[in-house]
Amino acid sequence: MILILRLIRESIVLAFQEIVVNKVRTILSLLGITIGIFCVISVFTVFDSMENAIRKSIASLGSNVLYIQKWPWSMGSDYPWWKYWQRPEPTLSDMHEVEKRSNLADAVSFMVQVNKTVKYQNNYVENVGVLGISHDFDKVWKFELSEGRYFSSTESVSGRSIAIIGADISTNLFPGGDPIGKKIKIFGRNIEVIGIITKEGEDFFGNSNDNVVYLPINYFKTLIDLRDLGSTIIVKAKPSVTNEELRDELTGIMRSIRKLKPSAEDNFAINETDIISKGFESLFGVIAVVGWIIGGFSLLVGGFGIANIMFVSVKERTNIIGIQKALGAKNYFVLLQFLFEAVFLSLIGGVLGLLIILAMTLIISNTTDFTLVLTEGNILLGIGVSALIGLVSGIVPAFTAAKLDPVEAMRTGM
16 A cells, blocks of 8 residues: 555656756647546536436426327427428317316316517607416416415406516516506507516427416407417326326226217327426437547547657656665556556646636636536546556556566666
8 A cells, every 4th residue: 555655656656857947848738638528527517408408397397297189299300290381289078078087187177378568658668578378377386476376266367468578578578567457468459467487498399487467267268269379288297197197087088079980090198397308318318439449539639649749758767667676666666656657647638628618617607697517427437447548548558667677677778
């Protein structure tokens, strides 16, 4: 153990002496490792941060929630849209039947959306997502109210002209004022505001409750024909029910509602967030391979640079190696001495690359809305790859030094 510690100490000293004595040569040689680690770990840092943002956005949709829709969710270029475009949209009647027949659903809700201009006196906001929702929407979709209240069951059933608005709508239509009890205008109708959604900000997909207006579906359908809009039935599973169990039940219920023959294909889609997650996982897998390929070339160049430094170091210290061996130093002592030096030189290059990435994450996170995080896993990966490159690059020079004959080594160095 004492010998190993001594070797490590001497290797660190020699590595730093190499940098001090031959600054330009060493820095240029380490540049390959620095660039390689920067390329690989920066790719992983960006896409780990993107993946976290995407997973957070997907989680907001609900992991135990299924969506009955006309169109299936899919990622890729082979989407057979021609099979789906003539399917019927889910209807309120379908939603009521699912609610009545399902034994595994904890809550069922209907949702339909149209973009409209929302006005209050001289203020207006364009392209607002106006959603018609059934009463249990708050049980299947995550949002909180900062002011006011949600629709009562009586208001939902009777279709009262009331609305819950997003935080941005509130700010733009009522700057400095209280929207509760005021009447906004949509579709040319006066609608009373009874609640304000807590400000959330946009998720990775650009979705947000900040720029929406919720109306009871029984009032919404008096303003516009629901058959012209894409609609969704949202079903939340009971706590003990898996998505697969709920999907099987909903498939049977929807086929029964649509009166499909046993041999007929489904004319509806049952979507879940897992589809999006798997699609992005395959995408990130491809990008990770590309990152390794790009960074691999730089790491290869960096490895040759480390090997070059070590060969020069062996040549310059041939006389010292001969003296060490003449005094009884074993071959493994000389071998480990140069291996440790190669590893520490490579680690210095890797750490420089990680420091550049850390600076990049701080700059981007503080100047944009996208948060970059250099994780502990990526730091350990960068250090591990650097050490491995140093070990591989130093094997041949170290082996060459260990095999030197002490007499020939001392004569060569004189």
